[in-house]
Amino acid sequence: MAQVLLFGRLADQAGWREREVEAPSLDALRAAIGLADPMLGEALAAPGVQVAVDKAIVRGEAALSPASEVAFLPPMSGG
Template identity: 45%
Template sequence: MTRILFFGRLRDVAGYSERDLEIPDTVATVTDLRALLSADDPELGDAIAARGVRVAVNQSFCLNELASVRDAREIAFMSPLSGG
C-alpha cells in the first residue's frame, strides 16, 4: 500500500487529506499515477494536473513527470504556494 497525500487546495478538491492506495503494476511514473487518479475522479485529476502542482515521492520532490512511483511508501501532491 502507498499513502497518497494531498495538501492545500488539492485536499479540498479530493475531500480528504490522505488515502491508502494499492498502485497497480501498470503505474510506473508520476504521469501514470496522475492518469489513474484522474480516471477515478476527473475533478481531482484536473486539479493535480494544474500548473505548479508539485509531487514528492518518499519525501523527495520529483524533478519530472517520469519519476518512478514503484515501491513508493508515500506520494504527496502539493498545490502551488502563494506568497505575499
C-alpha cells in the same frame, strides 16, 4: 500500495487528505486518481502543482514501490 497525500486546496477539492492507491509509477497513479475523480485529476496536472515522492520533489515520471509516499503540493502564494 503507495500512500498519497494531498495538501491545501487539493485536499479540500478531493474531500480527503490521505489515501492508498495501487500504482507502479507516478503516471499510473495520476491516471488512477483522474479516472476515479476527473476534476481532481485535472487539478493535480495544473501548472504549479508539485509532486514529492518519498519527500523529494520529482519532475516527470518516477517508479513507485508499495512503500512509496506521494505528496501533491498546490502552488504556494504569499506576500
